[in-house]
Amino acid sequence: MEVINPTPQTQSTTAKRYDNQLLVITHVSQLLTYVTGFGGLIVPLILWLTQRDKVVGMNEHGKAIVNFQLTLILLTIISIPAILLLGLGILMLIFIGIVAFVLPIVNAVRASNNQPPSLFMTIPFIG
Template sequence: MQRENKQLLVLTHLSQLLDFVTGIGGFIVPLILWLTQRDTVLNMDKNGKAILNFRISMFIYFILCIPLILLFGLGLLGFVVLGFLTFIFPIVNAVRVSNDEQPYYPMSIKFL
C-alpha cells in the first residue's frame, strides 16, 4: 500500500540542486530516492521518472553544447540557458508538487 508523502516528493525535486554544490549529487540523490521509495510513496514513480528524464536530457544537451563552443561560440549561450533551466525547474516543480499539481520539465526526453 502506498502512502502520501508530499514532503519527500518536494525534497526529491529540490535534491537536484545538489549539483550546484557537489557536482553529481543532483542526479544520484533523486535516483536513490526514486529506486527506494517508488513502491511505497504515492506519485514517487511518476515524479522520479520526470526528474531522471529531465536530468538525463540536460546532460545530453550540455554535451551537445561542447562542440558548439568550438565551432560557433554559441555553446556558451547554451550552457547559460541550460544552467538556468537546471536551477529554476526543480524549484518550480517542488512548488507544483507541494500544491498537488503534476511536475512539468520542458525539453525532457522520455527515457524511463
C-alpha cells in the same frame, strides 16, 4: 483453544502513503549538482528507486527527475563542441544553467500542491 491476534491489521503493507514533503525534497535535491557536481542525479535516483512503491506520485515525479537530469547531461555534452561554432555552446550552457536551477524549484512547488511535474525540455528516456 482460540488464538487471539494482539496486533490488528488496519492497513495493508502494500498501501501507498501521501508524502508531499519527500516529493519536494526529491525535486530540491537536484540542486546538489551546483554543490557536488553529480548529486543532482544520484540522490533523486536513489530516493525514486527506494520509495516509488511506497509514496503516491513518487514514480511519476522520479521518472520526470531522472529524464530531466539525463536530458541536461546530454545537452551539456552537445553544447561543449558547439562552443567552437560561433559561441552557440556558451549560450546553450547559460540556458541549461538557468533551466537546471529554476525547473527543480518549480516542480517542487507543483509537487507540494499535488500537481504533476512540468516536463519542459525533457527527453523521455524512461517511460
